[in-house]
Amino acid sequence: MRELKLMKGNEALAEAAIRAGCDAYFGYPITPQSEILEYLSYEADRRTGMVVLQAESEIASINMVYGAAGTGKKVMTSSSSPGMSLMQEGISYIACAELPCLLVNVNRGGPGLGTIQPGQSDYFQSVKGGGHGDYKLIVLAPSTVQEMADFVDEGFKLAFKYRNPVLILTDGALGQMMEKVELMPQQERTFEDLGWTTIGRKEGRNSNAITSLHLQPDQMELVNIHLQEKYAEIVKNEIKYETIDCEDADYIIVAYGLVARICQKSASLAREKGIKVGVIRPITLFPFPYDIIREYAGKVKGMFDVEMNAGQMIEDVRLAVEGRVPIGFHGRMGGMIPSPEEILEKFEEKFIGGSK
Amino acid sequence: MNEKRMLGDQHFETMIAEESICNNENLVYQKPLKALYDTPMHYCPGCGHGVVHRLLAEVIEEMDILSDVIGVAPVGCSVLAYNYLNIDMSEAAHGRASAVATGIKRVLPEKYVFSYQGDGDLAAIGTGETIHTCNRGENILMIFINNGIYGMTGGQMAPTTLPNMKTTTSPFGRDVKTMGNPLKITDLVAALPGTYYVTRQSVHKPVNVRRTKKAIQKSFEYQKEGKGTCFIEVVSNCPSNWKMEPLESNNWMEENMFPFYPLGDLKTPNGKENKND
Ligand SMILES: Cc1ncc(C[n+]2csc(CCOP(=O)(O)OP(=O)(O)O)c2C)c(N)n1
Numbered sequence: 159m160r161e162l163k164l165m166k167g168n169e170a171l172a173e174a175a176i177r178a179g180c181d182a183y184f185g186y187p188i189t190p191q192s193e194i195l196e197y198l199s200y201e202a203d204r205r206t207g208m209v210v211l212q213a214e215s216e217i218a219s220i221n222m223v224y225g226a227a228g229t230g231k232k233v234m235t236s237s238s239s240p241g242m243s244l245m246q247e248g249i250s251y252i253a254c255a256e257l258p259c260l261l262v263n264v265n266r267g268g269p270g271l272g273t274i275q276p277g278q279s280d281y282f283q284s285v286k287g288g289g290h291g292d293y294k295l296i297v298l299a300p301s302t303v304q305e306m307a308d309f310v311d312e313g314f315k316l317a318f319k320y321r322n323p324v325l326i327l328t329d330g331a332l333g334q335m336m337e338k339v340e341l342m343p344q345q346e347r348t349f350e351d352l353g354w355t356t357i358g359r360k361e362g363r364n365s366n367a368i369t370s371l372h373l374q375p376d377q378m379e380l381v382n383i384h385l386q387e388k389y390a391e392i393v394k395n396e397i398k399y400e401t402i403d404c405e406d407a408d409y410i411i412v413a414y415g416l417v418a419r420i421c422q423k424s425a426s427l428a429r430e431k432g433i434k435v436g437v438i439r440p441i442t443l444f445p446f447p448y449d450i451i452r453e454y455a456g457k458v459k460g461m462f463d464v465e466m467n468a469g470q471m472i473e474d475v476r477l478a479v480e481g482r483v484p485i486g487f488h489g490r491m492g493g494m495i496p497s498p499e500e501i502l503e504k505f506e507e508k509f510i511g512g513s514k
Numbered sequence: 515m516n517e518k519r520m521l522g523d524q525h526f527e528t529m530i531a532e533e534s535i536c537n538n539e540n541l542v543y544q545k546p547l548k549a550l551y552d553t554p555m556h557y558c559p560g561c562g563h564g565v566v567h568r569l570l571a572e573v574i575e576e577m578d579i580l581s582d583v584i585g586v587a588p589v590g591c592s593v594l595a596y597n598y599l600n601i602d603m604s605e606a607a608h609g610r611a612s613a614v615a616t617g618i619k620r621v622l623p624e625k626y627v628f629s630y631q632g633d634g635d636l637a638a639i640g641t642g643e644t645i646h647t648c649n650r651g652e653n654i655l656m657i658f659i660n661n662g663i664y665g666m667t668g669g670q671m672a673p674t675t676l677p678n679m680k681t682t683t684s685p686f687g688r689d690v691k692t693m694g695n696p697l698k699i700t701d702l703v704a705a706l707p708g709t710y711y712v713t714r715q716s717v718h719k720p721v722n723v724r725r726t727k728k729a730i731q732k733s734f735e736y737q738k739e740g741k742g743t744c745f746i747e748v749v750s751n752c753p754s755n756w757k758m759e760p761l762e763s764n765n766w767m768e769e770n771m772f773p774f775y776p777l778g779d780l781k782t783p784n785g786k787e788n789k790n791d
Pocket residue numbers: 589590591592608631632633634635636659661663664665666667672
């Protein structure tokens with residue numbers, strides 16, 4: 159039976175975590191994502207016995223995740239930009255120790271304490287490795303409240319498939335806005351001995367250790383090589399994107415998350431004027447859909463990248479386009495959301511010239 | 515040269531003696547090889563870390579909880595504890611061992627969980643986690659090796675470094691006016707309602723080794739009963755960075771560390787604190 163609800167993005171995500179059979183959430187309040195912790199504090203334990211703990215800081219939260227994820231349980235945390243910055247050391251440890259877990263960043267405008275309004279300025283931090291060392295998160299970028307919910311279960315599946323942390327990178331607007339959402343039925347919380355986990359040494363095996371320390375450089379290099387091979391496998395298998403009206407397009411806008419939806423409106427406004435514009439929406443930011451952008455770069459007259467930042471994903475768009483066509487950019491910063499009209503105007507300035 | 519030869523001869527004689535007493539009914543001590551790997555530890559001669567590892571292994575074997583215990587190693591000299599203890603272990607980021615232990619314990623509440631940390635780890639960079647873990651009364655054992663120095667990184671000042679004590683970053687001695695006073699974090703956590711049993715011990719003499727072992731054992735028993743945080747400080751040495759012979763370091767510890775960090779219980783279930791002599 160379909161179960162439709164009207165929910166805030168943050169609440170839908172929290173509800174999806176309970177239904178996905180999540181075992182534990184560790185987090186610290188920060189706007190615009192506190193509803194996740196609040197919702198779980200009220201709902202989770204009494205419904206499924208899921209552990210919900212308000213930690214003393216994001217540093218503590220991520221390290222609690224590290225400990226709990228090492229047992230093979232389904233664990234997660236969420237935060238917003240400044241809190242994510244605090245977690246980076248822990249995320250690097252988690253990536254190196256190859257612990258499956260789910261992270262959520264409800265991005266707000268920065269830098270610094272910034273604003274509680276939405277932003278996409280944590281793109282670099284999320285996809286290029288925000289902490290130290292060569293590592294990658296699998297990064298999912300929802301653009302609807304529905305995807306905020308769906309990506310929880312999907313995120314856990316990817317995390318366990320690759321023993322890799324998965325990040326849902328969303329923003330304050332998606333977290334706060336209400337939309338219709340269809341929820342999955344309650345999954346049972348299950349627990350499996352995955353073999354490598356720290357759950358108490360079973361008879362017949364030696365101890366397991368969760369660690370990211372390999373003092374011999376040749377050993378540490380092997381660990382790195384293994385990680386890189388895993389990331390290559392992820393690139394091969396997990397790229398997700400959406401193309402909207404691209405087939406006949408003369409121009410393509412590339413945008414992710416909420417901005418991609420705004421750009422869809424800009425594209426249809428353009429089509430009303432007779433300018434054929436399509437939209438490519440990367441859904442996985444790592445792995446990034448270079449190929450589809452490259453393919454369209456050979457067909458269109460120009461690409462236009464729109465973000466709620468000073469231009470971060472555009473670097474990946476450029477890598478995909480490789481100079482085949484000109485690339486325009488429009489970005490708003492500090493928590494400002496671009497309007498469809500303003501995007502169209504900037505697009506026309508770049509590509510259509512005086513023909514207003 | 516002469517001295518070494520003498521030692522060598524003595525050793526030889528002991529070996530012969532050992533052979534004649536090496537039968538089972540004379541066995542008084544055996545390495546706890548179920549919980550401890552039979553491998554040399556990297557610790558410097560005379561360092562307290564190895565002794566505490568062995569005690570943990572002994573207690574774990576004697577209580578027969580090998581498959582039910584999970585440890586958390588710190589960043590510090592004991593970062594490789596998981597190479598010595600044959601039990602499941604997680605290696606935490608610097609200072610975060612008690613948060614990692616919290617995460618494990620919360621999802622596996624039936625297991626015995628302990629963290630093992632040095633003074634820099636537990637009382638400087640990890641102070642927040644320490645206080646809040648204890649304040650929540652996490653049902654874990656926290657072991658705290660206080661050697662008054664940053665061992666692993668080569669002898670820098672620790673939060674526990676004594677006044678006027680020389681380290682590489684307090685080369686003229688710790689000036690409490692500018693560098694702060696040594697932090698008695700064990701006294702702090704004893705004052706928190708979440709802690710159930712807080713004690714300060716050492717492992718430099720057989721009697722103290724026995725007391726520390728007893729404290730570990732009691733802590734696991736309390737954990738089984740769900741009593742809250744148990745906290746064992748072990749006042750220890752760092753011969754290498756104190757730049758002393760092992761014996762000298764133990765004497766120095768007795769003379770200088772113990773007056774500042776007196777051994778004994780700080781908090782016990784019945785409220786009767788045991789002051790060690
Ligand atoms: C975030 C971070 N900061 C600094 C270090 C460097 N570091 C490693 S161990 C250590 C201090 C260890 O001292 P202590 O906790 O007293 O343990 P000991 O070696 O004395 O047993 C420091 C500062 C690190 N690994 N990580």
